[in-house]
Amino acid sequence: MNADEKACPDCAETIKEAAKVCRFCGFRMDDMAGRLAEFVRQQQEAPTSPSPSPEEARPQFHCPYCSNPTDEGRGICGHCQHWFKEGHPKEGQQATWSELASDKSGLTIIGGLVVIAGVLGMIFWSDAPEVAYHPPAPPERSIAAESSSTDADETEIVTICDLTVKGALAVEADMDFGWKFVPRSENEYRVVRGFKAQNAFGATLKHTYFCTYDAPAKRITKLEIEGPGGSNRII
Numbered sequence: 001m002n003a004d005e006k007a008c009p010d011c012a013e014t015i016k017e018a019a020k021v022c023r024f025c026g027f028r029m030d031d032m033a034g035r036l037a038e039f040v041r042q043q044q045e046a047p048t049s050p051s052p053s054p055e056e057a058r059p060q061f062h063c064p065y066c067s068n069p070t071d072e073g074r075g076i077c078g079h080c081q082h083w084f085k086e087g088h089p090k091e092g093q094q095a096t097w098s099e100l101a102s103d104k105s106g107l108t109i110i111g112g113l114v115v116i117a118g119v120l121g122m123i124f125w126s127d128a129p130e131v132a133y134h135p136p137a138p139p140e141r142s143i144a145a146e147s148s149s150t151d152a153d154e155t156e157i158v159t160i161c162d163l164t165v166k167g168a169l170a171v172e173a174d175m176d177f178g179w180k181f182v183p184r185s186e187n188e189y190r191v192v193r194g195f196k197a198q199n200a201f202g203a204t205l206k207h208t209y210f211c212t213y214d215a216p217a218k219r220i221t222k223l224e225i226e227g228p229g230g231s232n233r234i235i
Contacts, residue, residue, distance in 0.1 A: 009038035065092070152189050152215040154181045161191045161211035164220055168234045173197045173207075187215045 004017045010027035020029050061072035066080040075085035083090045158179055166173050179193035191211040196204050205228050212222040223235040 009041055157189055157213045158191050161220065164223060165209050165225065169197055171198045189213050189215060
């Protein structure tokens with residue numbers, strides 16, 4: 001492009017410098033919109049460089065002991081943990097754990113060490129051989145002692161009472177889910193349990209039986225049934 005030529009700001013074709021109108025696209029050079037468009041185009045084509053951040057503009061400080069970049073305001077190197085602040089009582093010495101813990105950046109260093117220790121612990125734990133767990137064997141029980149024991153079996157006594165009541169009734173009895181098992185003496189127990197049974201007319205009525213059982217003799221000594229019609233002793 002010669003010195004007396006320029007590019008059209010609209011179509012970028014080469015035209016004369018003194019031309020007021022582009023002979024290719026008809027763009028008017030003296031038009032205010034044309035001047036604005038040309039200015040915008042020049043601004044877009046001009047190279048822009050981002051302004052440096054305050055941290056980048058500030059000259060970087062290097063530790064005088066390990067030469068690594070670190071924060072000058074802290075006074076402790078983040079790499080070698082040496083005190084480098086002039087006039088400090090421990091200048092040139094490494095900071096202790098308590099001093100690192102009191103320093104904000106020291107917490108980061110300690111946190112990193114804790115993470116590393118945790119990872120190493122997980123690796124060690126995964127590589128450790130598995131040890132089978134064997135629960136302790138239950139204590140041996142004497143069969144002779146069990147056979148001679150006079151302790152009452154609650155479930156067995158309730159079952160005996162249930163069967164006796166059902167055998168005494170002429171109809172089927174539907175026993176309740178729960179019952180009361182009351183020791184009356186050292187060897188005598190009482191079972192109180194509700195049940196439903198039908199009468200002669202087919203109506204279902206609520207009843208309760210009271211069964212007294214002698215454990216050493218293994219027999220029922222007393223059995224009563226109470227219902228809407230009153231109390232009836234079976235045994």
